[in-house]
Amino acid sequence: MTAFLVVACAVLGLCVGSFLNVVVWRVPRHESVVSPPSHCPACDTEIRPRDNVPVLSWLLLRGRCRTCGVHISARYPLVEAGTGLLWAALAWRFGADWALPAYLVLGAGLVALALIDLDTFLLPNRIVYPLTVAVVALLAAAAIAGDDVGHLGRALVGGAAAFTVFLVLHLVSPRGMGFGDVKLAFVLGVALGWVSAATVFLGLFLAFLLGSVIGILLIATGRRGRRDHVPFGPFLALGTVLALLLGEPLLALVGR
Numbered sequence: 001m002t003a004f005l006v007v008a009c010a011v012l013g014l015c016v017g018s019f020l021n022v023v024v025w026r027v028p029r030h031e032s033v034v035s036p037p038s039h040c041p042a043c044d045t046e047i048r049p050r051d052n053v054p055v056l057s058w059l060l061l062r063g064r065c066r067t068c069g070v071h072i073s074a075r076y077p078l079v080e081a082g083t084g085l086l087w088a089a090l091a092w093r094f095g096a097d098w099a100l101p102a103y104l105v106l107g108a109g110l111v112a113l114a115l116i117d118l119d120t121f122l123l124p125n126r127i128v129y130p131l132t133v134a135v136v137a138l139l140a141a142a143a144i145a146g147d148d149v150g151h152l153g154r155a156l157v158g159g160a161a162a163f164t165v166f167l168v169l170h171l172v173s174p175r176g177m178g179f180g181d182v183k184l185a186f187v188l189g190v191a192l193g194w195v196s197a198a199t200v201f202l203g204l205f206l207a208f209l210l211g212s213v214i215g216i217l218l219i220a221t222g223r224r225g226r227r228d229h230v231p232f233g234p235f236l237a238l239g240t241v242l243a244l245l246l247g248e249p250l251l252a253l254v255g256r
Contacts, residue, residue, distance in 0.1 A: 006091045009104065013087030014054040016108050017080035024079070024115045027124050043068035054080040075115075083111055086241065093245050098145045099194060102138035103244065105131070106191050110237035113184065117233030123180030132187040139194055151194050158193015158200040159186045165204070181232050188240045199247045207232070207239030 019033075025041075026033050038047045045067040051057045058077040065072060086107045094100045109131035113123050136156075143152035166185040169177040185204075192200040211232055218224040243250075 002092070002095050005096060006088045009091035010084045010088035013084035013104075013108075014080050016087070017083030017111070018052065018054045020083060020108060020112050020115075021076050021079050023112045023127070024119070027112075027126055028116055028120045028122065040065045040067060040070065042070040054084070079111065079115070083108065086111065089245055098142035099139060099151075102135050102142060102194075103191065105134050105138060106187070107241065109135075110240065114234040114237040117180075117231040121178075121229060121231050123178075123184055123233050125183070128180070128183050128187070132183075132190075135187050136190060139190065154197065155190045155194040158197060159188075159190035162186060162189025162192075162200060162204060175229075178232070181236060184233065184236060188236060192240060192243055195244065195247060196251075198251050199243050202247050202251060203240045203243030205239070206242050207235045210238055211235040 022038060023033050036046070038052060039045060040047065042065060045065070048066075051061065051066055055077045058072060058074075061072070063072050063074060064070065087104055090103045090107055091100065094103055109127060113127055113131075116127070117123055136159075139155055140152055143149050163182065163186040166177060166182040170179055170182050188203065189200055192203045211230070214235070215224070215230050218230065219226060224230060
């Protein structure tokens with residue numbers, strides 16, 4: 001059952017990853033993610049269904065538009081493959097649990113937000129707010145279905161704690177901590193808090209640790225100056241995912 005679930009989520013994740021490419025391109029431009037259908041950004045030709053198969057179409061077309069031959073970024077198949085792998089990993093981690101849909105939605109949202117933040121230094125409300133509502137609603141449904149309201153209470157406390165910590169950091173240093181990160185922190189705290197209070201701490205700790213290490217490396221290599229802004233959203237996403245997937249063994253290792 002677990003193996004089937006992992007494979008099914010991997011396939012669905014590939015398809016969702018294809019949609020996320022549309023979201024990442026259109027949301028910062030304030031365009032609809034539904035209409036018009038997917039099209040080549042160079043020649044504006046609508047992409048045929050056979051050319052829109054995740055990963056495979058890009059490989060068969062050798063990374064080029066069938067109509068105009070313009071190069072198509074390798075990021076498209078990487079996002080599709082990465083989302084498929086992430087959904088498979090989350091299915092492996094949570095199994096046939098009522099909470100799994102919430103974490104699949106969270107994973108998809110974090111992929112989109114991380115990429116948009118890298119491109120624009122923004123975490124759009126058009127994604128953050130619906131993501132927050134969806135994750136909280138799905139976890140609430142999971143709590144009811146699993147007769148475990150305690151998990152939901154702990155999750156909401158985790159969300160409130162994460163939001164408060166980030167809000168304080170934002171008020172102390174608005175340049176160092178954007179308000180988009182503050183708003184995102186709530187849903188991350190909820191998702192991590194559902195697992196355990198310690199997982200909330202671990203996820204946020206990993207985010208700051210990864211952000212610090214990468215920031216130092218960027219400065220050391222001359223890619224960024226000391227006063228240059230580095231988007232924190234990708235590190236929040238990565239820290240959260242790592243805590244969800246590897247939190248139990250990491251916390252057990254620290255507790256020894």
